[in-house]
Amino acid sequence: MGSVDRSCSPTKETSFGEYVKIVVPLTQDADGYPPISSESLWAEPTESCVGYSVANIPFFAPVLSCGAIVRAVPDEQGGLVFDGVIAGGGHSTVRIIFFDENSVESFKNSMKRFGCDYEVGHKETFLSVDVPPNVPYADVADI
Structure with a gap:
């Protein structure tokens, strides 16, 4: 988490x-x-x-x-x-599946910098990301 x-x-x-x-x-x-x-x-x-x-x-x-x-x-x-x-609560949920395991940690660090929380799914390469209302969705989507 x-x-x-x-x-x-x-x-x-x-x-x-x-x-x-x-x-x-x-x-x-x-x-x-x-x-x-x-x-x-x-x-x-x-x-x-x-x-x-x-x-x-x-x-x-x-x-x-x-x-x-x-x-x-x-x-x-x-x-x-x-x-x-x-x-709705104003948040958005983004689900990400990584095919390159080496990209996961960098992505997690980027989400932390944006103020987004995430949870790791049944596989380490499957993340569900919470984009709070104060974070521009387009900025997160560009990563």
Whole structure:
């Protein structure tokens, strides 16, 4: 996990008592992508209790980014399942797959300089990047 903006991701010191997990069902294409059928995201109930604010960087869930306010409904086991977006949070999510492992560290350092956080996926060459509202998306895209 990157080390820049912790406002969007729970840290090891954080008590997860305030956070809930929301399962986002995913639709796989004919090639089996994404490689999972659902993704779990940490979220925090909003002050108004209208929804939940996404608290980590999604890897596969489309249209979701840090800070998005989402609706969730309980499943049969008492867990929460994603049921739609109420409002965006101003962040953007960029998913990057590197084919040259030697480029990964340089890219991570560039993201830190911009003030973007990132998470490393199931492979070291797969990153999900959070672009906060104060960072020009075009500048990040140029890297």
